[in-house]
Amino acid sequence: xxxxxxxxxxxxxxxxxxxxxxxxxxxxxxxxxxxxxxxxxxxxxxxxxxxxxxxxxxxxxxxxxxxxxxxxxxxxxxxxxxxxxxxxxxxxxxxxxxxxxxxxxxxxxxxxxxxxxxxxxxxxxxxxxxxxxxxxxxxxxxxxxxxxxxxxxxxxxxxxxxxxxxxxxxxxxxxxxxxxxxxxxxxxxxxxxxxxxxxxxxxxxxxxxxxxxxxxxxxxxxxxxxxxxxxxxxxxxxxxxxxxxxxxxxxxxxxxxxxxxxxxxxxxxxxxxxxxxxxxxxxxxxxxxxxxxxxxxxxxxxxxxxxxxxxxxxxxxxxxxxxxxxxxxxxxxxxxxxxxxxxxxxxxxxxxxxxxxxxxxxxxxxxxxxxxxxxxxxxxxxxxxxxxxxxxxxxxxxxxxxxxxxxxxxxxxxxxxxxxxxxxxxxxxxxxxxxxxxxxxxxxxxxxxxxxxxxxxxxxxxxxxxxxxxxxxxxxxxxxxxxxxxxxxxxxxx
Amino acid sequence: xxxxxxxxxxxxxxxxxxxxxxxxxxxxxxxxxxxxxxxxxxxxxxxxxxxxxxxxxxxxxxxxxxxxxxxxx
Numbered sequence: 001x002x003x004x005x006x007x008x009x010x011x012x013x014x015x016x017x018x019x020x021x022x023x024x025x026x027x028x029x030x031x032x033x034x035x036x037x038x039x040x041x042x043x044x045x046x047x048x049x050x051x052x053x054x055x056x057x058x059x060x061x062x063x064x065x066x067x068x069x070x071x072x073x074x075x076x077x078x079x080x081x082x083x084x085x086x087x088x089x090x091x092x093x094x095x096x097x098x099x100x101x102x103x104x105x106x107x108x109x110x111x112x113x114x115x116x117x118x119x120x121x122x123x124x125x126x127x128x129x130x131x132x133x134x135x136x137x138x139x140x141x142x143x144x145x146x147x148x149x150x151x152x153x154x155x156x157x158x159x160x161x162x163x164x165x166x167x168x169x170x171x172x173x174x175x176x177x178x179x180x181x182x183x184x185x186x187x188x189x190x191x192x193x194x195x196x197x198x199x200x201x202x203x204x205x206x207x208x209x210x211x212x213x214x215x216x217x218x219x220x221x222x223x224x225x226x227x228x229x230x231x232x233x234x235x236x237x238x239x240x241x242x243x244x245x246x247x248x249x250x251x252x253x254x255x256x257x258x259x260x261x262x263x264x265x266x267x268x269x270x271x272x273x274x275x276x277x278x279x280x281x282x283x284x285x286x287x288x289x290x291x292x293x294x295x296x297x298x299x300x301x302x303x304x305x306x307x308x309x310x311x312x313x314x315x316x317x318x319x320x321x322x323x324x325x326x327x328x329x330x331x332x333x334x335x336x337x338x339x340x341x342x343x344x345x346x347x348x349x350x351x352x353x354x355x356x357x358x359x360x361x362x363x364x365x366x367x368x369x370x371x372x373x374x375x376x377x378x379x380x381x382x383x384x385x386x387x388x389x390x391x392x393x394x395x396x397x398x399x400x401x402x403x404x405x406x407x408x409x410x411x412x413x414x415x416x417x418x419x420x421x422x423x424x425x426x427x428x429x430x431x432x433x434x435x436x437x438x439x440x441x442x443x444x445x446x447x448x449x450x451x452x453x454x455x456x457x458x459x460x461x462x463x464x465x466x467x468x469x470x471x472x473x474x475x476x477x478x479x480x481x482x483x484x485x486x487x488x489x490x491x492x493x494x
Numbered sequence: 495x496x497x498x499x500x501x502x503x504x505x506x507x508x509x510x511x512x513x514x515x516x517x518x519x520x521x522x523x524x525x526x527x528x529x530x531x532x533x534x535x536x537x538x539x540x541x542x543x544x545x546x547x548x549x550x551x552x553x554x555x556x557x558x559x560x561x562x563x564x565x566x567x
Contacts (some may be wrong), residue, residue: 049516287556288557
């Protein structure tokens with residue numbers, strides 16, 4: 001199918017919405033739009049960060065998922081207590097593949113599940129005593145932990161437990177940071193508020209810890225990587241590029257990060273923000289309080305990586321800028337050979353994305369480097385400012401969808417017929433059964449890293465592996481296939 | 495009376511950010527921008543307006559400050 005015109009996209013949206021009741025249709029119309037380059041502001045074409053409609057299949061998570069799963073979870077030397085019933089922590093345990101270095105259970109705890117396992121009596125009589133006991137037990141069993149966070153699940157807010165009081169008491173008792181996070185799942189409309197709450201908890205309980213302490217030796221080239229969760233090793237493949245440029249990476253937030261790195265972040269010269277959605281809050285705070293400027297960067301695909309490296313270098317002196325060019329030249333043959341190998345196999349293929357955070361706009365460049373085109377994109381939990389940034393990246397009249405429902409996404413795919421879909425695990429098997437090649441773009445389909453020049457090689461290989469897999473030709477039953485093939489043969493001979 | 499954050503990027507462009515409303519918009523004009531009087535009516539690129547009680551000293555940006563929503567915004 002060729003490129004759709006604006007009218008075609010609009011009529012497709014109308015067609016898909018036809019099945020909804022009037023009220024639902026009115027609401028959903030606001031979340032779907034063809035991209036319009038003329039618009040400066042996304043809010044004129046698309047509404048985002050609104051409550052999902054009851055009755056439709058949404059793919060969003062909750063505030064707890066945003067705080068424990070995204071922002072706090074990867075901090076490896078702290079223990080993150082899933083405070084409440086056992087399920088929230090257990091079913092989300094270790095699913096996000098935030099890689100880290102350390103000995104699990106001794107000095108690193110990311111993939112473990114700590115929970116207060118609420119029972120009926122805890123709901124009735126309150127769970128603060130249990131929480132206090134749990135923190136004491138942690139101190140006995142895992143003495144090398146550097147701190148504890150209390151990630152509230154829904155009941156904590158409902159029964160009104162005072163986790164802040166417990167946190168303060170235990171901080172004094174054990175001399176370690178104990179952070180209460182009020183990220184009850186019912187707060188907000190998606191995981192996005194969880195990010196914000198987690199950022200605020202960092203601000204209030206962690207960030208100012210070393211304000212009076214100047215013993216840390218700084219250099220003029222100190223930077224922090226903010227909003228890289230080291231999925232499949234992403235932060236590492238980003239970090240080596242920055243270090244080769246001559247910068248010193250003081251902190252990684254929060255993939256493979258530690259609490260002391262977080263405490264040292266106010267000492268850096270520049271914050272590099274990868275995931276704008278989940279970490280812009282803390283970056284803005286640090287800019288205001290510590291006068292640390294922040295910039296957004298994008299390490300997906302060589303074009304964007306080079307652009308970002310130069311942008312980062314422009315904040316430093318000429319030695320860094322010269323080294324930046326050296327690094328780019330060093331890796332150029334590497335990515336050129338990747339493009340030479342995979343571009344002919346992927347050229348002209350069309351991709352639809354539906355993910356969260358930064359990827360709906362950030363990975364577009366990587367696909368374009370491979371000669372592929374992104375024909376539709378959308379955020380699970382993006383806000384207006386995300387769409388503002390997306391409008392510029394996407395082609396004119398491409399499809400934008402916010403918090404798309406299972407039904408809408410399926411119908412869009414049927415009509416647009418992309419060659420590849422990048423979305424989450426819940427969509428994966430639906431589309432594979434429909435015969436559409438699919439990559440799980442939340443955790444890189446158990447592959448990765450995808451950031452930086454090293455990551456791009458893996459990215460290209462993975463896309464090729466998926467798209468040109470011979471299995472897609474075998475989805476039709478053999479007897480049906482022969483008929484179709486015979487028909488084709490007849491048509492060809494006629 | 496939302497809390498707004500006003501920041502200035504390297505090129506000198508000022509933006510106004512309201513976390514609660516997901517609003518991140520360029521500032522077109524600020525009524526008072528002198529060293530001894532700063533604030534007043536703020537107009538954004540989308541046409542909406544905010545009002546900040548004028549300060550006696552021009553602040554160092556970025557700054558978080560209480561603002562009143564204007565009539566249209």
